[in-house]
Amino acid sequence: MTKSNKILTDILAEDRNFLMEHESKDFLSKYGIPVGKYKVVKTKSEAITFANEIGYPIVAKLMSPDIIHKTEAKVIRLNITSDEELRNAYDEIIINAKKYKSDVSIIGVNIQKMAEAGVAEIIIGAVRDKNFGPVLMFGFGGIFVEIFKDVSYRVCPINKEEARRMVRGIKAFPLLDGYRGQIKGDIDQLIGVMLKCCKLLLENSQIIELDLNPVIVFEIGKGILVVDARIILKEED
Amino acid sequence: MPKLKEFDGFFNPKTVVFYGASNMMQKFGSIHLTNLLSAGFQGKVIPIHPKEEQILGFKTYKNIKEVQEKIDLVVMAINPNLINGFLEDCGQKGINHVIVLSGGFLEVGNKEAQDEMKNIADKYNIKIMGPNCSGEVVTPSINITHVPWPPRKGGVSIVSQSGTYAVQPLIAISSKIGLGISKIISVGNEVNTDLVDYLEALEEDDQTTCIGIYFETVRRGQDFINIIDKINKKKPIVIIPIGQTEAGTRSAKSHTAAITSPGYVIDSICEQTGAIKVKNSIDMLNLLNAFDSLPLPKGNRVAILTLGGGPGTLMSDLFESNGMKVPMLSVEIQDKLKPWMPEIASTINPIDLTYSDDMQNFLNVLPEILLKSDEIDSLIFYGLMGTEYFKNLVNVPDYMKDHESIITMKNFGEMMEDFFIALFDEIIDFKEKYQKPIILTCYNTREEKFVAYLQDNGIPVYYPEEGVWTLIRMWQYSKFLLSKD
Numbered sequence: 001m002t003k004s005n006k007i008l009t010d011i012l013a014e015d016r017n018f019l020m021e022h023e024s025k026d027f028l029s030k031y032g033i034p035v036g037k038y039k040v041v042k043t044k045s046e047a048i049t050f051a052n053e054i055g056y057p058i059v060a061k062l063m064s065p066d067i068i069h070k071t072e073a074k075v076i077r078l079n080i081t082s083d084e085e086l087r088n089a090y091d092e093i094i095i096n097a098k099k100y101k102s103d104v105s106i107i108g109v110n111i112q113k114m115a116e117a118g119v120a121e122i123i124i125g126a127v128r129d130k131n132f133g134p135v136l137m138f139g140f141g142g143i144f145v146e147i148f149k150d151v152s153y154r155v156c157p158i159n160k161e162e163a164r165r166m167v168r169g170i171k172a173f174p175l176l177d178g179y180r181g182q183i184k185g186d187i188d189q190l191i192g193v194m195l196k197c198c199k200l201l202l203e204n205s206q207i208i209e210l211d212l213n214p215v216i217v218f219e220i221g222k223g224i225l226v227v228d229a230r231i232i233l234k235e236e237d
Numbered sequence: 238m239p240k241l242k243e244f245d246g247f248f249n250p251k252t253v254v255f256y257g258a259s260n261m262m263q264k265f266g267s268i269h270l271t272n273l274l275s276a277g278f279q280g281k282v283i284p285i286h287p288k289e290e291q292i293l294g295f296k297t298y299k300n301i302k303e304v305q306e307k308i309d310l311v312v313m314a315i316n317p318n319l320i321n322g323f324l325e326d327c328g329q330k331g332i333n334h335v336i337v338l339s340g341g342f343l344e345v346g347n348k349e350a351q352d353e354m355k356n357i358a359d360k361y362n363i364k365i366m367g368p369n370c371s372g373e374v375v376t377p378s379i380n381i382t383h384v385p386w387p388p389r390k391g392g393v394s395i396v397s398q399s400g401t402y403a404v405q406p407l408i409a410i411s412s413k414i415g416l417g418i419s420k421i422i423s424v425g426n427e428v429n430t431d432l433v434d435y436l437e438a439l440e441e442d443d444q445t446t447c448i449g450i451y452f453e454t455v456r457r458g459q460d461f462i463n464i465i466d467k468i469n470k471k472k473p474i475v476i477i478p479i480g481q482t483e484a485g486t487r488s489a490k491s492h493t494a495a496i497t498s499p500g501y502v503i504d505s506i507c508e509q510t511g512a513i514k515v516k517n518s519i520d521m522l523n524l525l526n527a528f529d530s531l532p533l534p535k536g537n538r539v540a541i542l543t544l545g546g547g548p549g550t551l552m553s554d555l556f557e558s559n560g561m562k563v564p565m566l567s568v569e570i571q572d573k574l575k576p577w578m579p580e581i582a583s584t585i586n587p588i589d590l591t592y593s594d595d596m597q598n599f600l601n602v603l604p605e606i607l608l609k610s611d612e613i614d615s616l617i618f619y620g621l622m623g624t625e626y627f628k629n630l631v632n633v634p635d636y637m638k639d640h641e642s643i644i645t646m647k648n649f650g651e652m653m654e655d656f657f658i659a660l661f662d663e664i665i666d667f668k669e670k671y672q673k674p675i676i677l678t679c680y681n682t683r684e685e686k687f688v689a690y691l692q693d694n695g696i697p698v699y700y701p702e703e704g705v706w707t708l709i710r711m712w713q714y715s716k717f718l719l720s721k722d
Contacts, residue, residue, distance in 0.1 A: 131498045132458035135505065153505040155462060162509060169508070 008206045008233055017233050020063045021070075022110050024229040028212075031196045035226045038112035044090050048083050050111050057081045057114040062093050063107040066100075068230070073100040079114050115227050118216035119185035120176050124194060126201055126210040129155070134201035136194060140172045141214045148172075156198040163191045176217060185217040189224050208234045240438040244430075246334030247366060248375050248420065248438075250309035251280040254301060256323055257314035257338075258284045258292055265338065266314035267293070268383050269372065276380035281306065285323075301326050310334045312372070312381055317341030320368070321353050328361025336381060337367035343426050344369050355428050363429075370425025371400030376418050376444075384408055389693065391417010392446030392529040393522075396435045398424055399479075402451045406518040413683065414699065415692030416526045419444040433457050436464045440472070447528040449521050450476045454496050466510040470721065473528045473714050474512040475521050478503040511717035513710050520706060523699055527707045530695035531674040533715045536614035537561045539708060540607045541587035544599065544620025548678070548701045549587035552617065555705045561712055563587065570610050577602045586613075596622060600660040608671040615708055619701055621657075621679040621688075624650035657687040665694045674711060678704035 007027065011019060019027060025035040037054055040063050041047045051058045062075035070076040074096040077089040090109060097104045123145055125137040132155045139151030152169035154162055167173065167187060178184040193215075201207055209232035216225045241248070253273065257266025270282060270293065283304055284292040291297050298304050301311070301323070311327050313320055317339045327335060335358075342351040351368070358365050366373065372381040376390040384404045393416060397403035403423035410416060419442070422435050432452060439445045448468065455461045465474055478500070479485060485497070507514045515521045539556055541563055543549035553563045563586055566574075571584040577598045583589045588607070593599055599620075607616055627650030630643050637643060668675050678701040683689040688698050699707065 129458070129498050129502050130496045131455045132462065132502055132506065135502050153501045154509060155458075155502065155505055158509070165508070 005204055005206070008204060012206065012233055014065070016065050018068055019231040019233070020065060020107065021061065021229060022063050022107075024231045025226070027231060028200070028226060028229055031200045033193050033196050033200075033212075033226060034223060035229065036112055036115065038110055040108035040110050042108045044087055047090055047109060047111050048086055051080070051083070051086055054111075054113045058086070059112050059114050060086065060089050060093060061110045061112075062097050063110050064097060064104055065107070066104050067097065073097065075100070115216050115225055116218075118218040118222075118225075119183050120217045121214040122176075122190070122217055123151075124197055124210075124212040124215055126156075126197060126207075128201070128205075128208045134198065134207075136166070136198055136201070138166050138194065139170055140175070144170075144172055156201055158195070158198060160191060160195065163194045166194070167191060183219045186220050186223055187217075188220075190215075190217055193224055193226075206233045208232055239441055240434065241441040244334075244364065244435075244438045246309045246364070247336070247373060247422075248379075250334070250379070252283065252306050252308050252310075253278075253280060253381075254283045254285060254304065254308050254311045255314075256285050256312065256319075259286060260289060260292055264314075265383065266312070268385075269312060269314055269338065269381050272380045272382060272385050275385060277378040278380075279378060280309075283308070301330055301332075304330075308332050310336065312336045312338065314338040317347075317350065317368070321350065321357060324354060324357045324363065328357055328363055331361075333363055335363055335365050336370070336372055337365055337425070337428075338370060338372055339367075340369035342368045342428075351426060351428055358429050365428050366422065366430060367425035368428060369400070371397075371403045371423035373423065374404075374418060374421035376420070382421070382423070386411070388418040389415060390419070391526075392419050392444065393417060393449065393525045394420040394422075394439050394442070394445040394447070395449045395451070395525075396422045396424060396432055396439070397449075397451040398427075398432065398453050399451050400425065402477075402518055406522060410519060410522045414523060414526050414697065415683065415689060416522055417529055419446075427456060431456055433460045433464055436461075436468060440464065440468045445472065447473045447475070447525050449525050450474065451479070451518075451521075452476065453479050455498075462506055462510060465506070465512050469511045470718070474510075475524050475528075475710075476503075476507070476512050476514050477516070477518065477521055478514065511714065511721075513714055515710070519703070520710075523697070523703050523707050524710050527674070527676065527697050527711060528714075530697060531668065531676075531711070532672045533718075534615045534674050534708065534712050535715065537712050537716075538564050538613045538615075540566075540613040540616050542599070542603055542607065542616065542618050543587050543589050544592065544622075546589055546591070548619040549589050552619065552678075552701055552705050553587055555702065556709065559709045560716075561709055564612060566610075566612055570606065570612060573606050574603060577606075594622065596657065596660055600657075601663045604664065604667060604675070608667050608673055608675075613673075615674040615711075616676075617704055617708060618675075618677045619679065621677065621681050621685075622653075623679075623681045623685055624653050625685075626650075627653065654686040658690050661687060661691050661694070661696070664691070664696055668696065674708065676704040676708060 022040050028035050039050045057079045060077045061070055067073045075093045080086050080089050121141040123139050123141050126134050129135050134156040135153050137151050137153050139145045144150045150171045152166045154166050176185040211230040212226045214227050255266055255270045258270040284295055284297045285301055286297045289297050311332055374380050376388050382404045386408050400423045403421055439448055541549050541552050556563050566586045574584045627646055630647045677698045681688050692698050
């Protein structure tokens with residue numbers, strides 16, 4: 001069993017079938033997938049110290065094994081610009097968590113930098129098919145995936161060429177590629193991350209679902225950034 | 238060992254033993270034995286039966302262990318409860334290939350019986366096709382299915398998880414399109430040989446030029462993708478995945494215990510490997526027949542030569558909305574066509590003769606001008622003058638029957654068939670000479686002698702839309718190959 005695999009087995013042993021955001025990001029960074037700087041803090045003052053270290057604006061989110069959908073539970077606050085705002089946000093998040101579930105288990109509050117706008121916000125996802133194994137998904141976020149279903153799929157493993165065809169395979173591809181004189185996105189870095197996701201999925205059979213959403217693609221040479229991540233597990237047979 | 242050699246007992250048996258044949262012709266085993274012999278099988282058949290001394294004139298044994306000859310293949314069509322016991326006998330006798338037609342195993346939840354079958358087979362190194370399958374066809378002379386069908390030998394092979402789809406469409410469609418078969422394999426529950434194994438064998442098989450796969454579930458997903466990827470670079474693969482909706486999934490589960498994959502997964506496998514997905518068995522057989530008999534198109538430009546405006550327009554729309562071109566022909570080519578065409582006809586493309594009774598122009602002169610030019614990559618015809626009209630003259634009212642015009646023309650239908658066949662020989666030659674695909678579309682059927690003649694000589698004859706889709710998908714495959722060069 002690989003070291004990363006043991007992390008997943010331990011989580012399953014806790015009777016939990018998903019990784020919290022910070023765990024997901026820890027896991028992704030083992031595979032060299034860029035997740036940005038973040039820290040799970042236990043107190044308000046710790047939060048303020050870290051916020052000042054990385055600089056405002058920041059995002060604060062509650063980390064709890066009881067909460068998988070943070071927006072639904074109102075335990076996420078975006079674009080916090082000062083110490084005072086952060087203090088208020090911190091209290092609010094804790095209160096909302098307790099409203100959501102009175103005996104909620106709280107690991108801490110995850111502080112990360114508010115991501116800058118990039119060329120595009122995309123999704124990298126995956127499910128595990130019973131016949132063919134991990135199937136990688138790529139598409140633009142928001143309405144592109146929800147309404148237009150403008151996504152492409154490939155069964156892992158894939159090579160660089162296939163990943164490139166996958167990126168080019170969606171209708172919205174020109175928006176990443178400098179449509180009407182706009183800035184071009186860092187497609188090479190994007191492809192690199194997609195290949196790393198494949199590797200991660202092939203090496204960890206307990207993962208049945210992966211959802212990197214949103215992922216910001218910056219201009220060429222500036223890479224990409226996974227802003228939020230969810231990993232779902234299944235019990236080993 | 239090469240896979241094809243490993244399966245020699247299935248594909249090249251000299252002596253075949255039957256469990257389940259009897260003197261009652263309607264018994265499943267009797268049907269299979271009879272179909273094998275009527276297909277022209279030259280080897281030996283030996284029935285096993287607990288009571289009979291002879292079956293259909295063949296000497297019968299009570300137990301397979303009494304048989305002295307070397308046995309290459311055993312076929313079982315008996316009560317499923319008896320099979321594992323007989324399989325044990327086969328193992329002790331040193332038999333390596335068994336087709337189990339009977340159902341009653343995993344597909345009805347009887348996992349125990351199927352596991353036991355696998356254990357016995359693995360212990361004695363027996364390869365089993367099935368259980369719960371419809372057998373096999375290996376042209377020219379092996380037909381171990383319940384369908385009494387003498388197939389034309391050709392290069393199309395089919396591997397199917399559905400027994401029905403392995404054999405039934407072939408009777409209907411081969412008699413419509415004159416399909417040439419190499420091998421048909423019905424894999425059933427895949428107890429110890431599966432889709433992937435047979436695909437590996439067909440990859441090595443020189444007789445197979447293209448492969449159709451009908452599947453619900455893939456027990457070795459990654460191996461399946463790898464073998465498809467490997468074969469498809471040399472021999473086109475056409476697939477029909479099934480069980481893609483909730484009801485379809487339910488149905489698949491109940492008849493082969495299959496777990497299906499959603500459509501987007503299958504689509505992505507096709508994207509990755511270049512396999513062509515079709516939605517129905519008619520499209521599949523039309524396409525395989527074309528792959529087996531025509532050269533691949535080298536580009537996407539089609540010439541349409543038609544005896545009617547409607548089909549010409551519809552075909553143009555279908556081609557152009559699916560990645561192909563019906564290009565305007567150059568003035569030079571149009572000038573070459575004009576002298577051979579009616580005054581009012583269009584030479585632009587579609588080349589529409591409106592009506593012409595000069596079949597030599599339509600079938601020989603004009604096609605050759607088009608095929609010779611470097612402006613088009615394939616040719617599709619619409620329209621054939623049938624002979625029904627002349628043959629139908631026998632049905633005119635009595636008071637017309639003695640008219641001399643009718644008497645003269647009554648026998649013309651048959652003469653006409655022979656005349657057309659001479660014209661078609663040219664078209665058959667053009668295909669080789671110019672190495673471009675040629676498809677003829679019309680609403681005539683094989684009841685017209687010349688339709689059968691064309692089809693049996695490797696010029697597909699389809700309905701117009703079927704012909705168009707066939708060319709579109711051939712180009713899809715060609716384009717995939719070109720992108721990998």
